[in-house]
Amino acid sequence: MYAWHFTEMPYPDHPDPDTVPSVRVSLPNKHFDPKLGADLYNRYLDEHMLADDLGLNIMLNEHHQTVTCLDVAAPLAAAILARQTSKARICILGNPMANRADPVRIAEEMAMVDCISRGRLDVGFVRGVPYELFASNTNPTQTLERLWEGIDLCVKAWTHREGCFNFEGKFWHKRSVNIWPTPYQQPHPPVWITGSSDKENIREVARRGFTFAMFLQPYEKVKEMFDAYREATIYDDPEEARRHIAYMPLVATGETEEEALGFAKKVAWYLGAKTAPQFRNPPGYVPISFNVSALKGGYAGRTDAVRARGIDYLKEQGVMMFGTPDQVFEQVKAFYGHVGGFGQLLMMQQAGHLSHEETVKSMTLFAREVYPRIREEFAFKPANKGAAAQ
Amino acid sequence: MADNNSGNVEFLKIQDVDLEVERRGAGPPLVLLDDEEGLTRESPLVDELAKSFEVIIPSTPGFGRSSRPDWIETMDDIAYLMLDFLDATGVEDATLIGFSLGGWIAAEMATKNVTRIGRLALIDPYGIKVRGPWDRDTQDIWFLTKEEVQVLKYADPKNGDIDYTEMPDEKLEVIARNRESLARFCWQPYMHNPKLKRRLHRISVPTLVIWGAADGVITTDYGKAYAGEIPGARFEVIENGGHFPHLEQPELFWEVLGGFLADAQQAA
Numbered sequence: 001m002y003a004w005h006f007t008e009m010p011y012p013d014h015p016d017p018d019t020v021p022s023v024r025v026s027l028p029n030k031h032f033d034p035k036l037g038a039d040l041y042n043r044y045l046d047e048h049m050l051a052d053d054l055g056l057n058i059m060l061n062e063h064h065q066t067v068t069c070l071d072v073a074a075p076l077a078a079a080i081l082a083r084q085t086s087k088a089r090i091c092i093l094g095n096p097m098a099n100r101a102d103p104v105r106i107a108e109e110m111a112m113v114d115c116i117s118r119g120r121l122d123v124g125f126v127r128g129v130p131y132e133l134f135a136s137n138t139n140p141t142q143t144l145e146r147l148w149e150g151i152d153l154c155v156k157a158w159t160h161r162e163g164c165f166n167f168e169g170k171f172w173h174k175r176s177v178n179i180w181p182t183p184y185q186q187p188h189p190p191v192w193i194t195g196s197s198d199k200e201n202i203r204e205v206a207r208r209g210f211t212f213a214m215f216l217q218p219y220e221k222v223k224e225m226f227d228a229y230r231e232a233t234i235y236d237d238p239e240e241a242r243r244h245i246a247y248m249p250l251v252a253t254g255e256t257e258e259e260a261l262g263f264a265k266k267v268a269w270y271l272g273a274k275t276a277p278q279f280r281n282p283p284g285y286v287p288i289s290f291n292v293s294a295l296k297g298g299y300a301g302r303t304d305a306v307r308a309r310g311i312d313y314l315k316e317q318g319v320m321m322f323g324t325p326d327q328v329f330e331q332v333k334a335f336y337g338h339v340g341g342f343g344q345l346l347m348m349q350q351a352g353h354l355s356h357e358e359t360v361k362s363m364t365l366f367a368r369e370v371y372p373r374i375r376e377e378f379a380f381k382p383a384n385k386g387a388a389a390q
Numbered sequence: 391m392a393d394n395n396s397g398n399v400e401f402l403k404i405q406d407v408d409l410e411v412e413r414r415g416a417g418p419p420l421v422l423l424d425d426e427e428g429l430t431r432e433s434p435l436v437d438e439l440a441k442s443f444e445v446i447i448p449s450t451p452g453f454g455r456s457s458r459p460d461w462i463e464t465m466d467d468i469a470y471l472m473l474d475f476l477d478a479t480g481v482e483d484a485t486l487i488g489f490s491l492g493g494w495i496a497a498e499m500a501t502k503n504v505t506r507i508g509r510l511a512l513i514d515p516y517g518i519k520v521r522g523p524w525d526r527d528t529q530d531i532w533f534l535t536k537e538e539v540q541v542l543k544y545a546d547p548k549n550g551d552i553d554y555t556e557m558p559d560e561k562l563e564v565i566a567r568n569r570e571s572l573a574r575f576c577w578q579p580y581m582h583n584p585k586l587k588r589r590l591h592r593i594s595v596p597t598l599v600i601w602g603a604a605d606g607v608i609t610t611d612y613g614k615a616y617a618g619e620i621p622g623a624r625f626e627v628i629e630n631g632g633h634f635p636h637l638e639q640p641e642l643f644w645e646v647l648g649g650f651l652a653d654a655q656q657a658a
Contacts, residue, residue, distance in 0.1 A: 021535075134533060141574040278535055283566075283573040291566035295554040 001343055001378035003371050004091060005051035005363060006059035006248065007350035008069035009044045009077075011037065012269065022276035024066040025134045031067075040070060043356050045080060050360060052085035054367035059091045059248075059346050061126075064135035068273045068351075075109040082117035090117060093192050093213060093346070094124025098143040099136035103150035104177055107157035111183045119184040124192035124213070125151050130286075131279040141284030144201065146171050151191070153177075158188040192246065197221075199228045206232035213246035213346065216271070218317035219338040222247060226339050237383040246344035247335070250314075250351065252322035253365040263362050264322035268311055269352025271319075325369035332374055343380065397440075401455075402448075404475050408457040410449040411475075415440025419481040422447045423472075423492030425634060426572045428454060428564060430489045435636050438644060442651070443485065448475055450495055452571030454564060465517070465575060465583050469498035476506045483508035485651065490514055490633060491572065494586075497620075500597075501589040510597040511647060512616070514605050514633050516576070518587040520615045528581040529607045532573070542606030544632040545639075581608075590619035597623040598650040600643070602631035624650070 014031055017023055048058050060077045063069035071077050074092040081090055090113070095106050114121040127147045133140050149169050156165065157179050164176035183189050192211040195202050202225055205212045212229045214222050226245055233241040250267045254260030281294065314320040318335040321328055332345065349366070350359045397414030414436060420443035424430045431447050439445045450468050452458030462468060472495060476484065486507045488496030493515025500510050520527045531539045540550040554562060597620050601613035610627055617625035626646045628635035636643040 026533075137578050139574065139577045141570060141577075276535065278532065282532055283569040288563055288566045288570065291569070292559055292562045295557075295562045295565060297555060 001345055001374050001380075002057055002089075003345045003347060003366070003374065004057040004059040004089075005048065006061070006346055006348045007044055007047065007359075008061060008063065008270070008348070009040065009071040010270070010351055011040060011067045011070050012352045014067045017272075017274040020274070022279060023273050024068065024131050024275045025279045026065075026276065027067060037070060044071075044350070045077070045084070047350060047356070047359055047363065048077075048081055048088075049084055050363060051367075052081075052088040054363060055087070055371065056363070056367055057089040057091065058085065059093055061093055061124075062096060063129075064132060066131070066273075068270060075106075075113060078113045078121065079109075079116065082113050082120070085117075085120075087120075089120050089122055091122035091192060091346075092124050093122075094126035094194060096128040096132060096136070097125045097150040097154070098146040099128045099132055099138045100150070103153040103172060104157050104174060104179065106150070107154040108179050108181075110154075110189065111158065111179060111181045114184040114189050115181050117184070119189075121183075121185070121189045122192055122211075123189045124194065124211075125154075126194050130282055131275055133282050133285070134279055139284070140282040142171075143285065144198075148204070151193075155188060155191070158183050195225060197225070199225070202228045203232040205229065207234060209234045209244070211244040211246055211344065213248065213344070215248040215346075216250070216319050218319060219335055222318070223339040226342065230340070239381050239383060242341050243343040243380055245342040246346055247318075247339070247342050248346035248348060249318055249335070250320045250322075251328065251347035251349050251362075251366065252320075252354075253325055253328050253362045253370060254322070255324065255361075255365065257323055257327065260322045260324060260327070260362075263354060263358055264311060264315075264320060266354040266358070267322075267348065267351045268314070268320065270348065271314070325365055328366065328370050329373050329377075332370070333377065336378060341378075343378075345374065397445075402475065402478060404471055404478055406457075406459055407451050407462070407471060409451070409475060410455040412447040414445045414447070415443055417443045418483070418485070419443065419479075420445050420485040420487065421476070421481065423450065423486070423488035423496050424453070425490035425492055426453065426568055427490075428568055429634060429637060430492075433637055434640060435644070438648075446479065446481070446484075448472065450492070452574060453568050458567075458571055458574070463574070465494060465498050465586075468495055468575070469502055472499055473503050473506075481506050485509050485511070487511040487647075488513070488515060489636070491516055491576070493517070494583075497590065497593070498583065498586060500593045500595065501586070502592075504593070504595050507595055509595050509650075510593065511600065511650060512597070513600045513636060514602055514608060514613065515599075515616065516581040516608060517583060518590070518612075518616055518619070519579070519582045519584055520587075520612050527608065527612055530580065531607065532577075539607075542632075543634070545602065545604035545630045546632075549632070549638050587619055590616070591621060593620045593623075596650075596653075598647070599623050599625045600635060600646055601625070601627050602633055602635035602638070603627045603629050604631060604638075605633040605635075607633050 051058050060074045062071050062074040078090050078092050110123045127143045149171050157177050164178040167174040193205045194213045206229045235241040252260050252263035252267050321331040397412050399412045402409045449456040451462045486496050493512040494517035529542050540547045544550045599617035601610050617623040628639050628642050631639040
């Protein structure tokens, strides 16, 4: 198993959420201090460089118009880290394909970063969370269609090697695509896709051999989705399938239980970020049946119900993993058992007011005292062991 | 939607769309295009109209229980399909009335072909861009809270209170579908077809545009500009009426609409 350090690069010094309708989409940017922003960007990039030094991989993402995430252009952060790190794989999870104007531009950006990093890039694509649609203006009823059409176009741009091709799709038209550079990794970098509840979409991810990732969900839900992936996977070797399954909890490691709890409470800031109700569920983003429940008062957005349950529940469910190194290891192991195994542990190890010093401590403890045990316990077994022995 | 007011409901195949069509009353044909919330068809206004007309209420694609194939993407697609519907029904000299989104669709239809349309009434229709790129002609019903939208839509916000908790699921499904379809067609460009304003001059049948004075989503100025693009259109304002003036001020509304229908019938 591999572990990845992740932060959304938050801006936690915003007005008291009780005094504003939302910290996403509509919070006026007069509350953004660019001098503090400069400090934060540089600090978060330093922490990613530390992850590289510690032997962890790096995960990046992007969001827009929100205090939870100052990384508004994941390819830019990836480009910086492609130069400033040397060992870590760098995964953008992901490029918000449904909300980006041009999939070919994404193909170019990714190919360039892949070359600069000499093949250390993993390229994720996401449909984008509901509130992103207010920044991007993407039609909420067509995000999945745009996601897949964009991915097809991007992959074709990476892999078509004999001059120009044309494309006349539903959302994009191209008369002559022929990107320079191509990706460093051939035929193209590993592709990752996130999902939460749409099983048909997960099967599509599996059929293409892409890595499937889930974020911050209770283990029963995660198992259900991972099972759907495993049932549809193109990989005959179960270990190869496992290598393509990823999960992200919030992770905090402390020297003592008390210290870890302190870190965890700070990181849990992310789960409580206040978002006005109308931004959480624009019509058409979720199926009709969900909105029927919403009208009856039973559904307030996909993740809110889970997140409102408190830190102990989140720990029990594997949405958060925190404690001493031993305890974190045991939580990863338990979750692994609950969900039928997975191969990539994505860790949001920094959020909210968790300071640089605290983040460094948590990351370092994880990397030195938890990660070696995880690498050993959940090592990928070589394929065709029996055949090799003969 | 099964309710006590329903007349005969059937499904017509128009191209590959299963179109839900309700008919009530008898007389000359009056095609009523409902608002996007499906409120008008359940109002007493339809009973009033059904005294003198055969009221034909088709649900446009994606609304009510009409299907919404993927190729239906724009108001143009809907308007042409609804013209196909008029052809399929064979109506002649029909009165076409549209409310809110239905008014927009009716206007689109009338810019394309009035062969089967004798007269047109538009009630607080969406559909055009009046002012510049920095001006918000139509308040953003998706950006605002439910409560804020209700204040904008109604002269008295309490008139917009709806208790969903006791509704049967099949009715809630229609409401959820209506909302989804509105987003499909109207998310961007928001609530308008950039081409429509320059086409309104083609409407060549007697037209009445009615506006709720208290419509805060699209204001009376917008309504005046809309009517001003349609040759010879009459513009009438209903005091203390919001975006659905016929629901909030039924008597005042009927005075205006009933007069227009009587004039039109005499002229015809």
